[in-house]
Amino acid sequence: xxxxxxxxxxxxxxxxxxxxxxxxxxxxxxxxxxxxxxxxxxxxxxxxxxxxxxxxxxxxxxxxxxxxxxxxxxxxxxxxxxxxxxxxxxxxxxxxxxxxxxxxxxxxxxxxxxxxxxxxxxxxxxxxxxxxxxxxxxxxxxxxxxxxxxxxx
Numbered sequence: 001x002x003x004x005x006x007x008x009x010x011x012x013x014x015x016x017x018x019x020x021x022x023x024x025x026x027x028x029x030x031x032x033x034x035x036x037x038x039x040x041x042x043x044x045x046x047x048x049x050x051x052x053x054x055x056x057x058x059x060x061x062x063x064x065x066x067x068x069x070x071x072x073x074x075x076x077x078x079x080x081x082x083x084x085x086x087x088x089x090x091x092x093x094x095x096x097x098x099x100x101x102x103x104x105x106x107x108x109x110x111x112x113x114x115x116x117x118x119x120x121x122x123x124x125x126x127x128x129x130x131x132x133x134x135x136x137x138x139x140x141x142x143x144x145x146x147x148x149x150x151x152x153x
Contacts, residue, residue, distance in 0.1 A: 053141030069151030
């Protein structure tokens with residue numbers, strides 16, 4: 001299986017000359033940051049980007065995080081409620097807001113390369129990117145931790 005790469009982070013190789021580098025002018029295109037596997041406390045392995053902190057969870061793994069919190073019978077605290085309130089405030093739009101929105105292009109799935117679609121996860125107000133082909137989920141930095149607090153995981 002190939003190493004998954006971050007759908008957000010790219011870097012362009014420098015033209016520095018050296019024994020193991022390409023000569024100036026012989027640059028290749030942008031290079032994506034490889035995701036690193038890490039063990040999650042609910043017993044799953046997730047892929048995390050060391051650069052931006054985003055995380056990719058395979059099909060069913062985010063549900064396992066949710067179940068882990070419910071099995072521990074922990075209730076989300078005031079911090080999670082405040083975070084949800086702040087998120088709803090950020091997502092709210094007034095009809096008279098005539099601000100031009102610069103939408104980002106959809107992400108490519110780190111696992112299968114298909115286009116991912118943004119959607120709200122459950123009723124959490126956390127927007128995640130979901131692949132309809134392999135059912136993997138991309139969470140930007142802090143979103144997994146936010147969901148863990150909401151689920152009590």
